[in-house]
Amino acid sequence: MSQVEELKQNLKTQLQQAILSAGLAGEEEIPEIVIETPKDKDHGDFATNAAMQLARIAKKAPRAIAEDIAEHINYEEAAVEKLDIAGPGFINFFMKKDYLLDVVKTVLTQKENFGRSDYGKGTKVQVEFVSANPTGTLHLGHARGAAVGDSLSNILDKAGYQVEREYYINDAGNQIDNLTLSLEARYLQELDEDAVMPEDGYQGADIIGFAKEIVSAYGDRFKDADQEKRRAFFREYGLKRETDKLKDDLADFRVNFDNWFSESSLYEEDKIQPVLDELKQRRNTYEEDGATWFRSTEYGDDKDRVLIKNDGTYTYLTPDISYHKDKFNRGFDELINVWGADHHGYIPRMEAAIQALGYQKDQLTVQIIQMVNLFENGEKVKMSKRTGNAVTMRELMEEVGIDATRYFFAMRAPETHLDFDLTLAKSESNENPVFYVQYAHARICSMLRQADEKGYTIDADADLSILKSEKDHALMKKVGEYPEAIVDAARRHAPHRVTNYVYDLAQTLHSFYNAEKVLTEDESLTKARLALIEAVRITLQNALETVGVNAPERM
RNA sequence: GACCCUGUAGCUCAGCAGGAUAGAGCAGCCGCCUCCUAAGCGGCAGGUCGAAGGUUCGAAUCCUUUCAGGGUCGCCA
Known part of the structure; x- marks a missing residue:
């Protein structure tokens, strides 16, 4: 658990005790206490709506409840510096700053492992993505699927899952x-x-x-x-x-699979017939019009599906069911399939199939990738100028660069339609979010180089308590939020949470840079700030790595 | 006809396991380099959160209806 999580957890516990000792609710009645991070820094480091939730139970006005809690909470134990009661009954907590100093030390110690957690508890999860037919070239949509699938895999890995990336080669139809x-x-x-x-x-x-x-x-x-x-x-x-x-x-494109699974291997290793037999045995199939049908409507599909056509051959679904059974046989607890939006209608029958085989519906998650539209100079780009055909992934990589392409695909929620702005992605200017973030990293590297020339080294034990400015604290706080950002991205299958986070961090760094100096005459201040920016640098690098983007040392 | 995704500032999008005056970038306007990279920072302006009902102390967020755009509905893969 990260420092910030521990701090919040502890605050929760202390709040519960305060509520009990103030007699506001019995042990059984206490609602789940939610600690949130307010957007407005005037509202403190953390806030809770517990007083509002308790209004009905304690039969008192929320603000009065908040007063009671404030009187009973142990400031020392909860690491609270001061608190305010605000608005309809929010309690805003201003924490003691010690934890922020610990955050920096942790980052400097954990380095590339900062941000890792055990949230996933080692759950074995397989992410299957791209899986385009081996009959042509990868295009725009595949590129988005590749970027999302790979980023998601990285995120799950960091969040404590055991991840395997797989490509299903449709080499049999x-x-x-x-x-x-x-x-x-x-x-x-x-x-x-x-x-x-x-x-x-x-x-x-x-x-x-x-x-x-x-x-x-x-x-x-x-x-x-x-x-x-x-x-x-x-x-x-x-x-x-x-x-x-x-x-x-x-x-x-910086996407590497652990396993390339051949569809025809299912035939060669005789893995299809046994699954058909199993479905038959479970009475999930029937014969009609010379074909064999899967009773998928039993599991929520809107019509039954053909497994064996009346010419005796299988439909696409049949080996695919066997494939999913095989995935479970290989020991995965959870399967994630990243599919293009044109396959969404296929989801209910696959969910039906795994349930028919005795697995739980929630062991399979299909993450849909919505369509991509290219825009250049405000105009929709239909075809490649070079070939006259649809724009390929390779053309995109070569034209806008891998960093920008990966970032732009990771930047938006996967299930939303994406307008990819080529002009913006190619621009080497402040308009481009990729450069903005990379620039923050390069800026830090530049300062670190100069510090190195002056004989400074990064000291994880530097005394950080002299960092007292608002910008110092804002930066430390933002760094501390990184592990939560990863967990959040993992939980919601949302790589864009990471790009949002890293953009925020870059913004906080740039703001800090303009307000405070790192290389100063004051040696202890310089050492403390060097430790701080190195922590920021590591965090930027770690976050960018999860979405497949380089962190350059110079720009 | 059924199903899926999306409607939030001029544009592109966050926010959606309910919470404080709805956020960011770009575009627009005004400032900031004798100072560690101005690919930067600070500020101003800009929104009936598609619409209508409902649940709630409280709804962009949950429910119902509805409108608009995109997509899918094969014994293709």
């Missing part, structure tokens, strides 16, 4: 036959043969590129080869190259 046939056609075309692309063939330039590779490596060896063998080769080749490309694109 019709789309792979299509890929095979497309590649075969492109290959033959490269050899000036008369070959037509399949009706829904993949027109992407990547496939033409692969065909050229095959020609230069193998020549026309496959031209007259046995069709079955030839297609097996193209299938494998196409899949391998598409998957490698996905991995490269994602790695360059």
Whole structure:
């Protein structure tokens, strides 16, 4: 538990005792005490609405209750400097400042581990994200999914979960036959043969590129080869190259998976039929119109779903159910699937499936990623200027840079529609929030370099009690809030809580910088302020790392 | 027709397990570099929180209805 949490917890306990000893409520009646951090600093470090909550129980006016609590609370034990009763009955607490000094020491000691907590208690959670078909190039929406999935994984990890990132490769459906046939056609075309692309063939330039590779490596060896063998080769080749490309694109975007799970491995390892049998045994299936159906309506879906089509093949759902069963078999307590908004209609049937298999609905969370619209100079960008096709993730990375791209995607709530402002993301100016935050880090580094030249070292045991200005305290307080920001982001699957936090911290640092000097004639003051800004630097770096953004030393 | 997401300042968005005069950035206006990076800081102005009901001591936040924008409704994946 972080200092700030401990402090709040202790304050809660002391409040409960004060309420009891003032006879305002019995032990059974005390409501859950909520300690909040007021937005307005005139309202103290912390505030509680306990007096208002107690009004009905104690049958007294909230302000009178607040007076009673104020008389009975142990200031020393609660670490309260002074308190005010305000508004309709809020109690505002101004805390003793010692805890703030401890915050700085903690950061300097824990360094990159500052912000870690045991909130998740080691729960094993798997985050599955991107999982785009290996048949083409990653686009805007995938980029957002990648940024959110990776940031969320980092956040959960810091919040004390055991996290595994997984990519589900859809390498078994019709789309792979299509890929095979497309590649075969492109290959033959490269050899000036008369070959037509399949009706829904993949027109992407990547496939033409692969065909050229095959020609230069193998020549026309496959031209007259046995069709079955030839297609097996193209299938494998196409899949391998598409998957490698996905991995490269994602790695360059600073997204790395622990596991790439192949859909076809479910077939190879015979993991599908047993799950069908299990559903059948549990009477969750029935036969109709020559097909096998899953009775998903039993679990809240609005219609039943086909598992085996009347041509004897599986629908997409069938191996997917087996896949989710396999995830649980691998020991995960919770599953998080990050899906594009176009898949939201699929959620009820997946939830139905895991319940039919005996798991709890809340063991699966589907985090929907809403659509992204690109804007440049106020105009909606429909297509890439370079290719005339949809804008790819790689183009975005190259055009606006990885830091800005990652930050912009992390910056907004995942389930909201996103307007991505290319002009803003590319601008190297104060308008751009990424630069604003990175600048705070670079500014600190600059001061630290100069301190180093003057022979100063960072001293975790520096006497911080001489830091008494409002800006000093505001900065320490903001640093202390970081662990809570991470927990909050983890709890709500909300990476944007981290970008909001880091922006606030940068703002507090810039404000501090303009009001107070770090490198001064006063040696002990200088040492104390150096310790403080180093703590801020570490916190900025840790926070940026969770959203995949670099913390530069110079700008 | 059903379902999902979103309607908060001119623009882009926070805030939503109810709480104090609704916040930030950008854009606009006014100030601040003999001083550790002005990619910065301080200030001013700007909002019937889509609308209407309801619950509550208290609603941007919860409930109902309704309007608007986007998305999805396959024995495709």
